[in-house]
Amino acid sequence: MADQQDDLCALLKDSGEPTLERAIAKAREEVGWLDNVILNIAVTGETGAGKSSFINAIRGLQDTAEGAAPTGVTETTMEPTMYPHPNMPNVNLWDLPGIGSPTFKAETYMKEVKYQNYDFFIIVSASRFKQNDITLAKEIKKNKKNFYFVRTKTDLDVTQEVKKGVREEQTLQKIRNNCLENLIGTFGPPPVFLITSESLQRFDFPKLVNNLERDLPEEKRNALVMCLPVYSQQCLEKKYSLFKKLAWAVAITSGAIAAVPVLGLSQACDVAMVVSFLTKCYYSFGLNDRFLERLSDRVKKPILAMI
Ligand SMILES: Nc1nc2c(ncn2[C@@H]2O[C@H](COP(=O)(O)OP(=O)(O)O)[C@@H](O)[C@H]2O)c(=O)[nH]1
Ligand SMILES: [Mg+2]
Structure with a gap:
């Protein structure tokens, strides 16, 4: 007693x-909130940019694991595909078709993918961000949602440049400048996060998570912290x-x-x-x-x- x-x-x-x-x-x-909070994360970008790999990495799944989003395949389904988090069924990652395809024209993209269902958008590119990415970001902003530019496959650039004797930091700065060149006129200096889905602890992934946490309401922020590997x-x-x-x-x-x-x-x-x-x-x-x-x-x- x-x-x-x-x-x-x-x-x-x-x-x-x-x-x-x-x-x-x-x-x-x-x-x-533990059982009720819902977090819907939209991942969009061109085919081959690394959307599916990023989704798998966030879900803590290897590309070959059961239930993983298929990677390295040419997309055939041209509609948003939902991948629920394996341990938190209320957290969903959405693989969205890239903007600008015949089915998803820039002007109608947001409506077609039902933008209101998502908490925020990750715009993925494995190279420079293009006009379609900028158009999409503007549309997202107009609809009062947050977006984050994510540059994938940074590991490949770093490895390639190291072979030529270029230090990692220099390569990262070069990629950053290269990405910003296209975006800066439109958004001021927008945050661009350099990542590799092969290894989330490298490069800017931790910074991306800090930004997401800063922008999300408390319950969704907690769900994010809980679900990340x-x-x-x-x-x-x-x-x-x-x-x-x-x-x-x-x-x-x-x-x-x-x-x-x-x-x-x-x-x-x-x-x-x-x-x-x-x-x-x-x-x-x-x-x-x-x-x-x-x-x-x-x-x-x-x-x-x-x-
Ligand atoms: N090294 C490396 N390869 C990646 C990365 N992201 C994707 N890939 C590879 O790039 C190819 C296309 O990726 P995928 O995720 O299928 O692109 P999606 O079409 O946008 O879904 C696959 O072979 C992936 O294994 C990354 O960050 N680093
Ligand atoms: Mg894919």
Whole structure:
């Protein structure tokens, strides 16, 4: 009993609220979004630009994994294709056909792809951004949505230039200038993020995520942090603070439900909520077999030696 009292006091302290009622109300608000928040990310660009590879990387899937978006293929379906996140079914990545194809003319593109369904747009190119990309960005802006220019396959340029004796930093600066040349007159200096879907921790992907987090409302920002694969220590730390913040809320809410005086039901609710939360932690931190196997391959250590 004394232990329970101590636990309750600790939970109240974490909540920052003066009374249990207020703490429960706040906790309910905090966890309410967990199962309900919806995040729709649109990825658009020419065929071959690297849309499908980027979508797979964000979903933490290798291109050959079951359920991965097919890569290196000439697109035949000319309509938006939805790829739900494997661990967060309310987070969807949308592979959109490039602007300017006969079916998707620049003027009607936004309407055709049902722009209002997406939280933001990633405009992907493996080279310079072209007039169609600029037209699209203008349309997105006109419709009060955010867009981000993402330059893919940066790893290939860097490797090629290193062979000629050019340092990585110089190559990155050259690509950045090259991309900005086309865009700067139209948008001021728009952020362009240089990435490689082969390895998200390299180049500007962390910066892109910081920008997305800055622009998204809190619940969607949390969903983004939760769903991204662990690609860096900073990413791991963000996940850690998010789950830590949520842990007290889940503890209080599940405890409050357990106080409902309906025989049998209270415990069922309590356990289901805690299990659902722990399952989210498990996948978000990449503790499932598939992620551990990939990590083990990358660091060249057996799984048991990493734990
Ligand atoms: N090295 C490297 N290859 C990439 C990258 N992104 C895509 N690719 C490759 O480029 C080709 C086309 O990519 P894909 O994602 O299918 O392009 P999409 O047509 O825009 O969906 C595939 O063979 C990918 O493996 C990247 O960042 N780095
Ligand atoms: Mg594709």
